[in-house]
Amino acid sequence: MQLEISGLKENKGQSLDFRFEEDFPSLNFGGRTIAFDTPVIVDGSATNVESGILVKCRVRAGIVVDCDRCLRPVTIGVETTAVEEFVEAKSVPAEGEDEDRDCRVFKGSVIDIKCIVYESILLNLPMKILCSSDCRGICSSCGTDLNLEKCSCSRQDVDPRMEKLKDWFKE
Numbered sequence: 001m002q003l004e005i006s007g008l009k010e011n012k013g014q015s016l017d018f019r020f021e022e023d024f025p026s027l028n029f030g031g032r033t034i035a036f037d038t039p040v041i042v043d044g045s046a047t048n049v050e051s052g053i054l055v056k057c058r059v060r061a062g063i064v065v066d067c068d069r070c071l072r073p074v075t076i077g078v079e080t081t082a083v084e085e086f087v088e089a090k091s092v093p094a095e096g097e098d099e100d101r102d103c104r105v106f107k108g109s110v111i112d113i114k115c116i117v118y119e120s121i122l123l124n125l126p127m128k129i130l131c132s133s134d135c136r137g138i139c140s141s142c143g144t145d146l147n148l149e150k151c152s153c154s155r156q157d158v159d160p161r162m163e164k165l166k167d168w169f170k171e
C-alpha cells in the first residue's frame with residue numbers, strides 16, 4: 001500500500017486519489033488470532049498540507065476471529081476510516097535510533113499507509129466477539145461445545161432472562 005508522492009511533494013494543496021486492494025496475512029492481537037477472509041480495500045486521498053501529507057481513507061475488511069465463548073470462527077465485516085498526517089524525516093536518525101519507530105515519518109517520495117490501515121482495523125474491533133448473542137460456549141469441565149450438544153457435567157445454569165423474571169416477581 002505504497003503511495004508515490006514525488007509529484008505531490010512539490011505542490012502544496014495538491015491532492016492524489018488512491019485505491020488499494022490487498023491480501024493481509026493473519027496476525028495476533030490481544031490474544032486473538034485475526035485472519036482476513038477477503039482482500040482489504042482502502043480508498044481515499046492524500047493531500048499536501050503545508051506541514052506534511054494528510055492521508056484520509058476508508059478501510060473495508062472481512063475478518064475471521066474466534067468466538068469468545070465457544071471458539072468457533074466468526075466472520076465480521078469491519079468498515080472504518082483513518083485520517084493521519086505523514087511528515088518527512090528531517091534528518092538522518094542518530095546512531096542507534098530506531099528509524100522505523102513511527103510509520104508516519106517518511107523518507108524520499110514513498111509513503112506506506114499499511115500501518116495506519118492495520119491500526120484502524122484493530123482499533124475498531126468489537127470488545128466482545130460472539131458467534132451469536134446467545135452462544136452457550138464450551139463446558140468448562142469437559143470441553144463440549146454446548147451449542148452442539150449437552151454434556152452430563154453437573155452445572156447450575158442460570159438463564160439471565162429467568163433471573164430478571166425472578167427479581168420481578170419479588171417486587
Ligand SMILES: [Zn+2]
Pocket residue numbers: 067068069070071072130131132135136137
Ligand atoms: Zn460462540
Ligand SMILES: [Zn+2]
Pocket residue numbers: 139140141142143144151152153
Ligand atoms: Zn461438560
